[in-house]
Amino acid sequence: MDRFSFLGSVHAQLIEDQYERYLKNPDGTEPSWRAFFQGYDFAKEIYAEEDLDGGGVPEEVVKEFHVLNLIQGYRSRGHLFTKTNPVRMRRSYEPTLDIENFGLSKDDL
Incomplete structure (x- = not known):
């Protein structure tokens, strides 16, 4: 206890x-x-x-959390981009998994 x-x-x-x-x-x-x-x-x-205002968190740590959020996004919605059904086509899907939507840029790659 x-x-x-x-x-x-x-x-x-x-x-x-x-x-x-x-x-x-x-x-x-x-x-x-x-x-x-x-x-x-x-x-x-x-x-x-x-x-407490976030000023004490290093930017590398913040970027790591952005990357983790991006990975989670692909885990939860990535299957919507695949063509796994040979019988009928999947409806078109607007991508929301752009890295900019997760606070990242091409420079972060």
Whole structure:
């Protein structure tokens, strides 16, 4: 069982009140709450506000996700480009799998 599973059933206002008390007097806070809020403060230090806007993500990583989205597009819709039925022709399909639609360009190839 997760050590912090009790937080799922706790009212949000209670957590905010406990955090306010922790900020005023960390030593006066119950040890389990203190440990929780120390982890919270640690996460706030590591993931600063300026990183939340996406500025901290390298462009190579963003491009990799664009490529993964393109691959998923071919997996889900690529069969619509094939001629697998010899009896009747498949209706024409407008391609939506252009790399530009996935945030990529010819220079990225």
